[in-house]
Amino acid sequence: MTDAKGSQGFSRRSFLKGSTALGLSMGLFGLTACTDKNSGSKSVIGVQNGEKTFTTHTCPRNCYDTCSLIGEKVDGRIVRIVGDPKNPITAGTPCVKGQTHINVLYHPDRILHPLKRAGKKGEGKWEKITWDEAYATIVQKLKEAIDQYGSESIMPYNFSGTIGFVHQHGVPWRFFNKIGATNITRTVCNTGGKAALPYTYGDFSSIDPETFAKTKCYVTWGTNESYTNVHSVKFIQQARDNGAKLIVVNPHRHPLASQADLFIQLKPGTDAAFALGVQHIIINENLYDKDFVENYTMGFEELKKQVQNYPPSKVAQLCEVTEEEIREFVKMYTQAKPSIIRMGFGFERRTHGGGMVRAISFLPALMGVVGVEGGGFSYVNYNHYPFDNSYTKRPDLAPRKMRTINMNELGRAIAGELPTTKENPVKVLICFGGNPIPSAPNVNLIKKGLEREDLFTVVHEVFMTDTADYADIILPAAHFIEFEDVIADYLGWYVRYSEQGLEPMGESKSNVQLFNELAKRMGFTDECFNETSTDIIKKGILNKPIFKDITYENLRKNHWIKVDFGNVFSDHKFNTPSGKIEFYSENIIKAGLHPVAEYLPEEESQDGSPALFAKYPINLLTPASPQLLSSQWHNVPYIQENLGEPFVTINAKDAEDRGIKDGDYCLIQNDRGQVRLKAKVSNSAVKAGVAVSFKSYWNKFTDGNTINCLAPDAIGDLDGISTYNTNLVQITKA
Ligand code: SF4
Incomplete structure (x- = not known):
């Protein structure tokens, strides 16, 4: 484990010495300053009066990069937010979105007071109310719903407005567990791949993105780093500077595809066929690592048999590529070792997405690059943080095992189209950290559900979103600069602190403030509803063994600390039933998938329908x-x-x-x-x-x-x- 000071010679205190460091960092990284235009101050450079201090934050907007940010505070107001120049991933500058954090913070349209609906649902007419009235109304509706329909008639909806351990994964769920609300799955993003990889490797531990620079061949499959993971592009470019090949597999020609040594433009949904076709050639032409396969894998003969169903001629037709392209992929991928396969979520958000991840995941094992620096696979790294959430979420508070609804079926749930909600309708929807109208699937059905006069909808939001338009009560939410949290990257290996740099604007409240207070007004006396974010970080997060010697104090001081998970799988121990990488899995049969892998036409496709x-x-x-x-x-x-x-x-x-x-x-x-x-x-x-x-x-x-x-x-x-x-x-x- 290295901390920011140990590895980079940086400490928060040294950074706080003054604006010289910031000026240097801006010159070095060519930053565009994020100035607070609403303050009337176009730039803080040259500010002579007023006390200047620095605050340390982390972008919590559900992005691979999880930027470490520094706020510059003058006269009690944050006037600029830049990237931490010392963090190897952030490297001084956020992305185009992050350049405008300050514009979001001081946006004139921020909701600053509780509001209640004063027109039809969706009409956008509101009346300002006090927090007391808002709490009283919500408590009354919750109690009525529980009395008349049972506690599962209350449903939360949340995803990733903020991804902190405390505000996303903690306090709100204590509240919903205590009242016995319906659970929602968190399955909108990448769970198919997370479920698939353990059948092969025992878990889905991904390599450190800072090792991308050490590969000889970087294959980006269904990812668009230039748009969604901009800070990894520099590592890819470093690898290329060192002579690495770049292969892009994607139906969409995105910026990296135009720079690639090889771009495979697959027909969407045929990724498993392409992966198995590549393996057909690798196996039949003895291009795989025989020692590795013999010592560390299981099911090779079954895989060899299965790939015979995917000759290049057939795969070329299925995938709408040429046989030459398949052979070129094999040549480039097998001749450059070590190689990395970076799998994204694009092809995974499909009906056979999990199976496709599994088919692709065999490639690093066949090439024997698992556990080798600069080799292996990259997906997400949550697996590195396997601690339970029992302290933060308090599932023990639930009266019993509550029903669960898949968040992708929000529309069906609130429109009463699921068997369970036909029988027991959702009567109260509490939406926080999520804006399903533009972002969830089948939006028209969601709107139909939200229009129900007998559905009481609460939205806790920073802005008047499309979803907020349908609320009965809107509660003003704090911006992430206004509350404290700890966030772990889901690609990099950092744990990052985000301090409360300002008091919440207007009457806005953080999730901790909202749900702790709501719990008290419901009459809940559990001690956990008195805990602050600092209490939870100390008692329920940083005390977990995975964080070793990271403490609240040293994380706060250093802003971010890298957790060294070592060279992933270098011990060649795999948590599968056989203890080896499984090309053949008995367990995946129970999940309804082929024991090796296969191409299946999708439900919405030419062959499937x-x-x-x-x-x-x-x-x-x-x-x-x-x-x-x-x-x-x-x-x-x-x-x-x-x-x-x-x-x-x-x-x-x-x-x-x-x-x-x-x-x-x-x-x-x-x-x-x-x-x-x-x-x-x-x-x-x-x-x-x-x-x-x-x-x-x-x-x-x-x-x-x-x-x-x-x-x-x-x-x-x-x-x-x-x-x-x-x-x-x-x-x-x-
Ligand atoms: S790159 Fe990602 S983490 Fe960094 S500022 Fe942009 S959205 Fe936030």
């Missing part, structure tokens, strides 16, 4: 744009200007077939909804039969609907994963 395909012949993919993180940041003017209006990218052939020209408006539709967007016509960004549109623009800043109204709420193959990208649509000229 020919009748549907005849109506809707285009596979719509909805990845993230560089300017938004899910729906966050869309209300910031600088971001809006950069982002522009939403658009759909379609292939030139599809455009020509439909009489659509670049810049024309078109209708994208399926049985779930319809969206009108401007068309961007391209020969190479996507293949014919594929379209791409960035997700989660707010309805109110667009045409009144979001691309996610088209997204299916079907559940994928492993661990309840979402299926956003298994989405057939038709596109016509508007």
